[in-house]
Amino acid sequence: MIRFENVGMRYGAGPEVLSDISFNLEPGAFRFVTGPSGAGKSSMLKLMYLAEKPSRGLIQLFDRDVSGLRRNEMPALRRQIGVVFQEFRLLDHLSAFDNVALPLRVAGMPEDVIAKHVTELLSWVGLAGQLDARPVTLSGGQQQRVAIARAVIARPQLLLADEPTGNVDDAIAVRLLYLFEELNKVGTTIVIATHNEGLVSHFDYPVLHLEDGILTTPSRDAGI
Amino acid sequence: MFSGRLDLPLSSDPATRLLPWIISVMVFLAMLMLAGALVLTGATSSWEKGLSGRYTVQIPPIEGESTVEVDQRIDRAIKILERTPGVSAAKQVPPAEVAISLEPWLGAGTSVVDLPLPHLIDVSLADKPAVNLGQLREQLRLAEKDSVVDDHGAWRRQIKDLIFSLQALAAGIILLIAGCAVSAVVFATRSGIAVHHDVLIVLHLIGATDNYIARQFQRHALRLAFKGGVVGALLVGATLAIFFKGVAELDPMLMPDLRFTLWNWLILSVVPVAVCVIAMRTARATVLRELRRIQ
Known part of the structure; x- marks a missing residue:
């Protein structure tokens, strides 16, 4: 599913924010990416959702070398990846419903199917009464749930979440992680970046730990 | 194409608010130029035919x-x-x-x-x-x-030269106006891309193709061009009505044969349609080119 081999990454001419990252995730894996702020968790996720390119090394997604991807091949690959961005990146001019519907609309799904799925999912995350609300009128926790709903609505094969529980209380955080677990059970590969060690210890999943851009605690799946 | 929803808040862009008015002025000028050329060409042609x-x-x-x-x-x-x-x-x-x-x-x-x-x-x-x-x-x-x-050979040659000059002048001015319209659409589209850069990134990251994004911009450009085209065409219709009313009151002995045929109206109606097509194609081409620069 995901394979990193000696991956290095830097922004522009700056220092490397990731160095010699190597690991391999099989389809259906569930991983936490942990580490302190600035360790490179978000950068690693950006490489996985194709927002950035590595400075060196090999990255394979869905058995494809991403460095060889043509521009017109990226959208299809990205549609298989759901992303919960750290800062949510909801579109402020769209309602909660339209934000969540976006991945389905981009994929060309009929509006009646979109309406059914989106309404169901927003109800599930406790936002049934906020379908028409704009993100700016929602609390941080509600926005986070909209962002998570948008990431999972298209049932991606790979779900990447960057601090998905940063703005919600522990009870909701655990509830959201149960949602990720459910998705994982139906075959979705999950990678969650978090600095919340307490939350990580609540679940029994392997960890990719980063310190200063270096993978210091390879998971059981590592070992290339 | 008109009723499609937009994922980008393009309607609120300050740069595009003036675009319908700019386009309406350009449609007005282009249609007026074309109408003038058609009327004078018709008049001189019937003159020339009368002498041949x-x-x-x-x-x-x-x-x-x-x-x-x-x-x-x-x-x-x-x-x-x-x-x-x-x-x-x-x-x-x-x-x-x-x-x-x-x-x-x-x-x-x-x-x-x-x-x-x-x-x-x-x-x-x-x-x-x-x-x-x-x-x-x-x-x-x-x-x-x-x-x-x-x-009447010399006279007819002069008339033919005049017809050709009028047509060339009209074509030149219309091309100039079309160029200005294209520039205005390019500017508005680029401005939209710059303003909504973050939204475009999100759309890309959730799997939107360049074509999907370009369709949003071209649909918006079509709406604006349609509004501008309708206003421009109505202004031209009113101007021509006033002009021909004035012509009808003049002594026909002193006036050349100035008339506007159904065929002329059809040719004239091509202008707003062409402007809509130009706006759409320009917006699309601009977006596709700019998106390639973004990523």
């Missing part, structure tokens, strides 16, 4: 000659003309008709009897055979030494 297939023979007056002598000279010339292969008819232009045609310049009721005007013979030509103009001139000169055969 005709000669005018001038028999200069001789001082002191009697009416009988004038008639004899004209009859002689008409007989020569009627014998000439390619001439279908030849008849004298009645002096009264000459007087009427001079009325706008000399005033009504002015007697032209005392003026040394040439006697005119209107000659109609058959399609075939072509008249041997040199031979005809020679024969008439033998009969009437100072006779002149005017085939």
Whole structure:
């Protein structure tokens, strides 16, 4: 599913924010990416959702070398990846419903199917009464749930979440992680970046730990 | 295409708010230019057509000659003309008709009897055979030494040149206006891309293709161009209505044949449609080019 081999990454001419990252995730894996702020968790996720390119090394997604991807091949690959961005990146001019519907609309799904799925999912995350609300009128926790709903609505094969529980209380955080677990059970590969060690210890999943851009605690799946 | 939803808040862009007005002014100018060219081309064409297939023979007056002598000279010339292969008819232009045609310049009721005007013979030509103009001139000169055969060639060439110049001028100005319209759309689209850069990134990251994003911009450009096109077309319609109302009140003797046919209206209606297509295609091309730069 995901394979990193000696991956290095830097922004522009700056220092490397990731160095010699190597690991391999099989389809259906569930991983936490942990580490302190600035360790490179978000950068690693950006490489996985194709927002950035590595400075060196090999990255394979869905058995494809991403460095060889043509521009017109990226959208299809990205549609298989759901992303919960750290800062949510909801579109402020769209309602909660339209934000969540976006991945389905981009994929060309009929509006009646979109309406059914989106309404169901927003109800599930406790936002049934906020379908028409704009993100700016929602609390941080509600926005986070909209962002998570948008990431999972298209049932991606790979779900990447960057601090998905940063703005919600522990009870909701655990509830959201149960949602990720459910998705994982139906075959979705999950990678969650978090600095919340307490939350990580609540679940029994392997960890990719980063310190200063270096993978210091390879998971059981590592070992290339 | 008009009713499609937009994922980008393009309608709120300050740069695009003025675009319909800019386009309406451009549509107005382009349509007015085209209408002017069509009207003048029609008028000059009918003028040119009226002169083609005709000669005018001038028999200069001789001082002191009697009416009988004038008639004899004209009859002689008409007989020569009627014998000439390619001439279908030849008849004298009645002096009264000459007087009427001079009325706008000399005033009504002015007697032209005392003026040394040439006697005119209107000659109609058959399609075939072509008249041997040199031979005809020679024969008439033998009969009437100072006779002149005017085939209106120089005048017709001037009219044709004028028509061509008008059409070239109209085409040039319309191209210039189209260029300005394209520039305005490119500017508004680039501005939209810059303003909504973050939204575009999100759309890309959730799997939107460049075409999906370009469709949003081109749909928005179409809406704006349609609004501008309708306003511009209505303004042109009103302007032409006022113009032709004014023309109708003028003396037709002094005016060329100015009219606007159904065919002209159809040609004119192409302008707003073309502007809509240009706006759409420009927005699309601009977005696709800019997106390639973003990632």
